[in-house]
Amino acid sequence: MNTIQSVKIINIPKVHDERGYLAVIEKDTIPFPIKRVYYLYDVPNDSFRGGHAHKNQESIIIALSGSFEVIVDDGKRKQRIMLNKPNQGLYIPIQIWREIENFSSGAVCLVLASTNYDENEYIREYSKFCNQLLG
Structure with a gap:
């Protein structure tokens, strides 16, 4: 079973010159093959x-622009993590509940996922999430 200690910040390699920064995500940057990419924007x-939590999906959450928590x-401990650097991603393994809030104006949240979309793979009720951890 995964715990809060399994959640971690992953530094994304970056290159800088007078034209700005370039961040690069390649196969060795994250701990899983990417099957799906999506992003959230214009979130009030x-x-x-x-x-929700996922039964089988690992995720990396990146604040491409702005910030959010x-x-x-x-199921035993909660931790609040501020994301505000586009060269850092938050790795979330399976069976970890997540909520994202306090979006700054113009924030863009990129998610890299290890699975294709499958509604049956989601745990959307917190009580069911906690019950699965006990059983």
Whole structure:
């Protein structure tokens, strides 16, 4: 079973010259092959996203622009993590509940996922999430 300690910041390699920065995500940068990429934008700052866990999907969440907070929860402990650097990603393994909130104006949240979309793979009720951890 994964715990809060399994969640970690991953530094994305970057190159800098007088034209700015270039961040590069290649196969050795993250701990899984990417099957799906999606992003959230124009999220009102009083809204939240997430509110689920995954049975089989690993994720990397990156603040491409602006900032937001990710609350991760292993059923015993919660941790709030501020993301605001486009060269850092938050690795979230399977069976970790996540919520994303406090979006700044213009924030863009990129998610790299290890699986294709499958609604049956989501755990969307917190009580079911906690029950699965016990059983």
